[in-house]
Amino acid sequence: MFVSGFTIVRNAEKYDYPVVESIQSILPICDEIIVLVGQSEDNTLGLIQSIGSNKIKIYHSIWDDTLREGGTVLAVETDKAKNLISPEADWCFYIQADEVVNEVFYPNILEAMQTFKNNQKVEGLLFSYQHFFGNFNYVAKSRGFYRHEIRVIRNLPAIHSYRDAQGFRMAGKKLNVKKIKAEIFHYGWVRTPEIMKKKIKDFHQLWHSDQWIAAQEEAINDFDYSEISSLEVFKEKQPTCMEQRILNKNWDYQPRFKQKKVNLKHKCLFWIEQKTGYRIGEYKNYKLI
Numbered sequence: 001m002f003v004s005g006f007t008i009v010r011n012a013e014k015y016d017y018p019v020v021e022s023i024q025s026i027l028p029i030c031d032e033i034i035v036l037v038g039q040s041e042d043n044t045l046g047l048i049q050s051i052g053s054n055k056i057k058i059y060h061s062i063w064d065d066t067l068r069e070g071g072t073v074l075a076v077e078t079d080k081a082k083n084l085i086s087p088e089a090d091w092c093f094y095i096q097a098d099e100v101v102n103e104v105f106y107p108n109i110l111e112a113m114q115t116f117k118n119n120q121k122v123e124g125l126l127f128s129y130q131h132f133f134g135n136f137n138y139v140a141k142s143r144g145f146y147r148h149e150i151r152v153i154r155n156l157p158a159i160h161s162y163r164d165a166q167g168f169r170m171a172g173k174k175l176n177v178k179k180i181k182a183e184i185f186h187y188g189w190v191r192t193p194e195i196m197k198k199k200i201k202d203f204h205q206l207w208h209s210d211q212w213i214a215a216q217e218e219a220i221n222d223f224d225y226s227e228i229s230s231l232e233v234f235k236e237k238q239p240t241c242m243e244q245r246i247l248n249k250n251w252d253y254q255p256r257f258k259q260k261k262v263n264l265k266h267k268c269l270f271w272i273e274q275k276t277g278y279r280i281g282e283y284k285n286y287k288l289i
Helices: 019-029 044-050 072-083 103-115 193-206 210-215 217-221 240-249 264-276
Strands: 003-009 032-038 056-061 091-094 099-101 124-133 138-140 148-154 159-162 167-170 176-189 231-233
Touching: 003 019, 003 072, 019 032, 019 044, 019 099, 019 103, 019 240, 032 044, 032 072, 044 056, 056 072, 072 091, 072 159, 072 193, 099 103, 103 124, 103 148, 103 176, 148 167, 148 176
Parallel strands: 003 032, 003 091, 032 056, 124 176
Antiparallel strands: 091 148, 099 176, 124 138, 124 148, 138 231, 159 167
């Protein structure tokens, strides 16, 4: 069985992406990792080179910054990276620059890959998510954070990155997937408020026009970590590759919740989810088989 990892990255230092840890987290279960580095204003390339693994294959890309609707450029770049994968790959492991796999899940991931390797009905593997928020001590449990997404796909040319590269589709149709006992740790909301404000403001350029950004500038500049309705303390083990980053960057953060008007429907939906684990109306860009 041959497994190819792939990812895209740009301005990793500027926006404080844990991209080194992200790549390190899938190295043990991949035979190669394609890293497509976009034009950057910092030492992103040096960060990738510092990992020092012969499994890593670095390529370069120029992002089309005129693509400013729905995060399309992220899907375009993700497809570019996928197209560089070795033809002999059975599975393709997609990891974003702020996502990390805990090594405790390696056996489950490898077992699932091996089990479904020859079952062509299985087009991808579905992972659960932990969205860290504020710092490394808390995870978001609000309905606005997706709970599952595809991160391993079959090496088929017809499979493409979808919308803003959160997931995948094949010929416009949802992939048939198996849910596995493995989690992706997402650290996209673990940055100092100053860096987070800059990232949000700059990344709006991937979705919106200058006019829209200007109209929303006050809201963007007022960003703070109290804009969250539900958090839980994370009590499990963090990935080993994240330990040093956590020691260096786990800034003091105490949750503060703004009082918001929540309608009865939202309260009921949240209550049902807390009691049953079922999220009514959940966005699912996949078909479970």
